[in-house]
Amino acid sequence: MAEHFDVIVVGAGLSGIGAACHLEARCPGKTFVILEGREAIGGTWDLFRYPGVRSDSDMYTLGYSFKPWKDRKAIADGPSILEYIRETARERAIESKIRFGCRVKRATWSSDRAAWTVEVERGPSKELVHFTCNFLHMCSGYYDYEKGYTPDLRGTDRFEGRIVHPQFWTEDVDHRGKRVVVIGSGATAVTLVPELAKEAAHVVMLQRSPTYVVSMPSQDVIARWLHERLPAQVAHDITRWKNVALGMFFYQLARRRPEGVKRRLVDLVREHLGPGYDVDAHFKPRYNPWDQRVCVVPDGDLFEAVKSGKASVVTDHIETFIETGLRLASGEELEADLVVMATGLRLLFLGGVELEVDGRRVEPTKLLSYKGVMFSDVPNLACAFGYTNASWTLKADLVSEYVCRLLNHMDAIGARRCMPRRDAAEVEELPLINFSSGYVQRAIGAFPKQGSKKPWKVNQNYLADIAALRFGEVDDGTMEFVGTN
Template identity: 55%
Template sequence: MTVAGEHLDVVIVGAGLSGIGAAYRLQTEHPGRSYALLEAREALGGTWDLFRYPGVRSDSDMFTLGYPFKPWRDAKSIADGPSILRYITETAEQYGIDERIRYGTKVIGADWSSEEARWTLTIQQGGETRTLTCGFLYCCAGYYDYDQGHAPEFPGLESFSGQLVYPQFWPEDLDHAGKRVVVIGSGATAVTLVPSMAEQAGHVTMLQRSPSWISAVPGRDKYADRIRDLLPPKPAHRLIRAKNILFSVGFYQYCRRRPEKARKLLTGLSTRILKDERLVAEHFTPTYEPWDQRLCAAPDADFFRAVKKGTAEVVTDTIETFVPEGIRLRSGRVLEADVVVSATGLKLLVFGGMSLTVDGRSVDMTDQFVWQGTMLTGVPNFAVCIGYTNASWTLRADLSSRLVCKVLAHLDRRGYRAVVPEPQGALTERPLLDLASGYIQRSVGEFPRQGDRHPWRVRQNYLLDAATTMRTNLDKTLKPVHPTRELERV
């Protein structure tokens, strides 16, 4: 049964970190516009409500992962999941955004009508399918599949007498105290799980096919503490945020431009902590360059300390088969395990999995280009929120939300009902997410493309984006959409 619904000026899809930030910008800069956040789950927070595995935390400092308009006040710079969720919840309540969230509301399809200059959303809510219309659609659902993660097929799994768990769906009743645990994977999730589980487990082994770059970082920022002692919250937050942005951008550029020196720096830091050059060479020296994949952070060197203490170890090998007592490796070694954690990466999903049609024609995302990292060719009055892969997600997300507000103001000022970005001249295609990580490479072909030049290039440089995004001349690339105008594919 499909029930007709209401009309809103703007619909924001997703009530996670990005969606709450987008709602703040929208109601601050366009207080007269009606809007709602549609959240498929029964709680706000997105990633930070979904993931409940031991030790879940940010891999970016909270002075940049947090909102620029709400100072981060907790002591730890690298924060745990519950603290981040509390911060998001406080923000939503403080600004009345929580009253605009509609939980258990999943957008399954969106159809744009150029004649009516509006989106018709097909939504599922409480077992009922109904429609809702809006003038502008902003997808802040990220690009992860919340319903399923990457689940490789493990040979012999049916013979395993222990328990296999996935970080994305962590069992609330799992008791790993005193047990033998094997964590499969070497990304951020595995690096988080190992030291956390090692506190209670009998022993934890991280099994990796190949090493990843792991860098020890301070869990608490002593310079930030000093600045907060000297200045009021808001100016202190701005100053700390600027400091951390400059450092992260600078370190990323250093890694990309001086990869050999970056290698030496990172392996040197690991060796200084572990006091074992052979161990670092075998398990902590990847074949890829720093920042070809996202760097894993180990707050206060907790991962390395667990390895040095002997409560955790790292094994670099491949799985031959599961056996009743654990995992047999290609080398012949058997890793005995009571619990195996498959931290093998996430599964990507294009913008929440909603299907888009424009004037009755299905939109093939792979045919479209992303403008300013925010809007898509061929899709009027539609924006997506895509964070940085080399820095805090929120830095890019907040810029995107501000740009959406600028586009809405542009519509008002020009008297347009709808706009769509169009390139001037041909663009050379590049993948939208330019990282070599396995979870990205598995699905990036299903996403829109980026081009080879600004503003069609999704730059991984906040300083450049911050200096240019809000100065964009919208008349040059945003074209008005008229009822009789046929939208062309790029």
């Protein structure tokens, strides 16, 4: 028989461990389990092993609200973040609640039983097993763990060196003393280039077009000062709010005065690289700030690598791979022993889990996001989906708080089912993520939509979400509650 739990959390990464901690603290009577497809805690931070892997957000906001970040580095490396997640799970006895090697494939809802049946492939043999639950909390992230995005480039079979995607970096990838070309200009590329440049013969960052790149101190001086004088949680809370406020200020300024912010960001790069460097060609994007995510480099490490001559940036299109490297549209040839395809991720809604409600297959594109947490006409299911313009965990924490409020409210009124009911009122449907980045545009058509007004509008704003999720009415007229059938 299927094991039954009050709540099933899918994913033991940053969001899933956080969700479990909130359930333990706020819903102590609830039984729950975490189903994790891999054999380790950490999600992204366990999967990604490429050199220099790190956060692109400060850890005072990427970390949990309830667990102070104590490391000196605000922009932390991947292993430190992974240990932080593991430590959180150990401290709150979450490890025993995780079932590893359990990959969720399908979930079916029965209104008669007011329960989800979750179909799982378990272990290397992919044995099919089932769990049931009253509430399903999806914390599986939003990209495909099985494969990254690799563009279709000519001549790869001719290349005599090695081609690797950073999502699948292995220990046998050797860059020491090699000529390396990193294709891409996003967060992964700007992380890899300065790290590889420490031991490679030379590293080229090859990009089709520039990205906004901003230097940020790897250590937060104010945070360290506060931690030396105040209790850890108090210092953490003050720093968290400071960084939230600064991030929101920068984002709003960029949206309201894009030309001025654009000039300032480019001028800052010019100050790092000097008047002789062609900043306009390589670091002046055609789009406005925050039309795509702004890349952060700690202590200007990318600029330092370029200034030292260990790395360089080339802005051009690839015509074809050749035996010794790549030929560009301009006719220039780049010699390479190793090519790293930092060309992006594949987005995947709910980790690819298929949903069925009362015998009807749920089509993601027909759904409307409710408060950025649940979906129209899908009962007892929430999804942790973070911010595109701030730290992921800020939103994931609020989603977990809201789920606990919702569960406690259902207990208080004796409801077995909750579901955002889309009414007949006209709501303009908009893309769930309003970003021009290639990885978003390639996949967003397969995702749910958001609406043009509350509660269907997805806030990319922490304060607005606090109002809606922490303090807003749970029974708001849109959320339908049903008792015993």
